[in-house]
Amino acid sequence: MSTTQNERLRELLEPLVSSQGLDLEEIEVASVGRKRVLRVVVDSDEGADLDAIADVSRALSAKLDDPDNSSVMGDGEYELEVGTPGAERPLTEHRHYIRATTRLVKFTLNDDSELVARILTVDDKGLDLEVPGVKGRKATARRLDFSDIAKARVQVEFNRKNKSDDIEEEEA
Template sequence: MSEIIDKIRQLTEPLLEGSDMFIINIKIKPINNIKLYLDSDSGLSISKSAEINRKLYHIIEEQQMFPDGDFSLEVSSPGVDEPLLQERQYKKNIGRTLLVTPVEGADQLGVLKEVREDKILLEVKVGKKKEIQMVEIPFATIKKTVVQVIF
């Protein structure tokens, strides 16, 4: 499967050149159901997704990656509850509330203020008085980060 995922990545990257779209993840189910998750700095529209889907589907068929033609392709953005996986996603979410689960220790809930090469800066409220503190969290210590939808 990893060979197919690598090939899909190689075929997709040229389609994204010149745009602000980028690959988040690629998953393949045993029934040759390919799920390509993309994101964009300016937001991923349905039309952008559909265009990449059409072009990539055609290339996969041309290259006969699945000789019997038995495959499906879905191109979409990751869901709201999907964890952030790349630094670029963090940058896109500056100013939003994140729930950061570290490899060790307690979760941190706060507003993302800055993204640096090796860490993020999170504004958190602590104590009964809800005093604001800036917390530095190195990427290496993050197990999972999910953007919180606040109404």
């Protein structure tokens, strides 16, 4: 049974990433001109800070440079890039929805309709959402089952109030 390069890389790297307290979200090998680039995307429930990224990057580099693992990337040079999913990440796993709790998300539903709402809670079957009100109307609650979601992507909010802002307003 043959395996793809991405499957071999995931098999080699996932235990190492997990040992660093992170989840291996994505692996991509791309050709950029004459160079090859191995992009590894990691994350955790608390997020991955720069120190964690640097630590896992060094560990992955050492693992890939080990002569016993030379067949995984093949001959030739490559560049290793380690990062996080970014602000507008697609939500594809249950853990992604949990991490996006309190965030505004754009959902594309199976019927091709779209919905922008804030995730309030996540359980095994779906999400409880707050749909923002339009033109002065109050926000409404909505339940969405995972089976109804075709795509979901976190939205960037420039004027998002933090929970600490709410506390300061109540104390004032």
